[in-house]
Amino acid sequence: MNAMTISRRGLIGSLAALAGSAALPHMAFANAAAEARFPAVTGLIDAYVGTGKLPGMIAALGQGSSAAPLDIARGTLARNSDAPLDMDSLFRIYSMTKPVTGMAAMMLVDEGKMRLDQPIADFIPAFAKMQVQTTPDGSITDLRPAKTQITVRHLLTHTAGLGYSIIQKGPIRDAFIKAGLVPGQASRLPLPGLEVFKPLSSLAEFAEGLAIMPLVYEPGTTWSYSVGLDLLGRVIEIVSGQPFDVFLQERLFAPIGMASTWFRVPEAQAARLTTNYAVAGGMLLPIDPGKTSVYLDQPPYPFGGAGLVSSPRDYDRFLAMILGFGKIDGRQVMSEAAVRLGTSNLLPQGADLSRSFIKGNGFGAGGSVGLGEDAGTYGWAGAAGTVGFVNLRVGIRAGMYTQYMPSEAYPVHREFAKAVLADITPKKAAA
Template identity: 80%
Template sequence: MRQMAVSRRGLIGSLGALAGCALMPRLAWASAAAEARFPAVARMVDGYVSSGKLPGMIAALGWGSSEAAMDISRGALAKGGAAAVDMDSLFRIYSMTKPITGMAAMMLVDEGRLRLDQPIADLLPAFAKMQVQAVPDGSISDLRPAKTQITVRHLLTHTAGLGYSIIQKGPIRDAYVKAGLVPGQASRMPLPGMDAPKPLASLAEFADVLATMPLVYEPGTVWSYSVGLDLLGRVIEVASGKPFDAFLAERLFEPCGMTSTWFRVPAAEAGRLTTNYGVLGGLLLPIDPGRSSTYLDAPPYPFGGAGLVSSPRDYDRFLAMLLGFGRIDGREVMSEAAVRLGTSNLLPAGTDLSRSFIKGNGFGAGGSVGLGEDAGTFGWAGAAGTVGFVSYRAAVRAGVYTQYMPSDAYPVHQEFAKAVLADVTGRKAAA
């Protein structure tokens, strides 16, 4: 057996910060081999579905970069439905889009078309003279000139000082919503607490409007979850000379064999799309039914921070490529140097993490990074209950997929990391 050194915080600490049904869902039992190798994960998945908390859940897990993923699945695409969840079911992965966008940028860094510490004003001149709020989330008229230019590194690591309507409060949040700077979607229906502004027409317009907004923090000083990865999509467009979604398709999805990852789900594939639920008082309320999902419509532009729908099989192939240091099925998708850099800690020196939810960890190209004795873990989670990560020390890749909002209604992110850790350490002890 391979040697596997992994610590508790490396698998849990790096990801754990992300943090009733009338009918019993039909169970789709996983293979005996998967259950035997990942018993803690099987218990977790079974617990959520058999209890009626969620209609369906699937975990996709694999050792190394070449072994086919094993799946542990329970339940259906929708409450009371007959179609079982499987490796080709489609899930809204929301912020698990961010590591994909991050790795796309790392390709361009590796090719010399971008530099990590390059000011984005080189490509987007409107960001040359930014203003910063004197008090974060305070007045949007009491401003001072930024001392530092926003760089590619800052966009990758949420240290650009940009805002996010799901994070900010007060006038700056209201200004983002009014301007249409809400790069994401959840439902065709208006939902309490979810912003539904008039969308902007393109990534270029998104970038131009964003450049008129004050920054919340001085660039390079504070980790604050932001629209940085969405803006990075526009940087990738300009640097590559291709539309952002076309770049992802040509450079990542096609060579990785990711045939079911889209910003818009084709109508012919609607039967594979799960229903997303809002959890309210223990009840599951459908907020985006699969057959009539907002993801069947073309988005106004590709949201690089939270816009993708993918399948467990597809996202596992992305993770397998990362675990293979850029290679999958004998083919190089990214250079080993680009993967190693992108999965390393890219935070600017002295970054203030005191108000972040990644304390004790680093941050790479769109995902959390374990540090010190916990080095070797990279991944991120999504707003509707999904999470995906790799552990280089344990040589394992893992993802779990279900659909509910808000993500903190259940501790799926933390419990999944703990279950994977239990199974990895259990296998090590048996070796």
């Protein structure tokens, strides 16, 4: 699902520039109460939960890769629930799945099993001769042959030219929906903007169906939010010889200690699952109650771009592993080189960002990366209000978790970034 306006000036703007003080890495997060240490983050959460805009929010913040996170939590799993939010509550993280898929791919690149600039047609021959729309989002019959092969790099960075039913308009959007090329789920309810479609049965079927659709842009030329990370899940299956979800479990989730991250929430864990709401006319409408959630069903296939449910504790461990350059709890889950490459700017040279929402930034393995003074930031956000990022230069990790759609109904992503900045920027003593 759509991460949309993760930030107007990068994931956390000029975090490294504003907070890159020599004293910053020595701040003792654990020596003070979370609310006292992070007053701006606390105020943000209170502003949303205390006024009833949202039933609950929780932030998880940590320094370095080994320190336990601090959390600031307010509210409950749902409006009609007495169960308080905590670090083990479950949230639909939607597009925060993309960095997970991206890092999984980087492991295979690091192991020499595939190359960044290798055509994906080497793994899925149906992508060898793609057609491109003459006019983006225009006719799906007025096409021309693609000049360039789609590569692994393109899938990682949304530059493959692929479409997305939540982004495209006109005939190609309709064609995606009719063909079932919608790798995500939100509710059992028939909702406006969420057309009913027959889902495909496997990643293999998804990939083959996508291969006969026209591209919206020439590969490598334009940043356009897409199903690239979902297709990458199929590439990972082929390259690794394992089902995509099994690869994630065995190579990432188990070694990191992410015991509450799934494409399907086990029935026994349903009591931890939050309710997702639609914000409409100033009201909150429950579109996916936790107790009867669509995420309690087995999905048609694992959605590598938007399919995971996770807890703040689990996703903080994923961020801690990144911040530790692949290491957590003394275990090297992935190589330092793979993390450094995945958190670097992997955009093809000259890619057009003019129509993107990452202007001024780069893009790495499934997440935005900062450039210049902002170097070191890496992360992404989700369609239901969640956001998570690290800054490798100053050694922080931060995540915010709540559940509402559409994500742009409230500026939580942007406000959280600003609040983190305000709280970690060293304050000048009064004159």
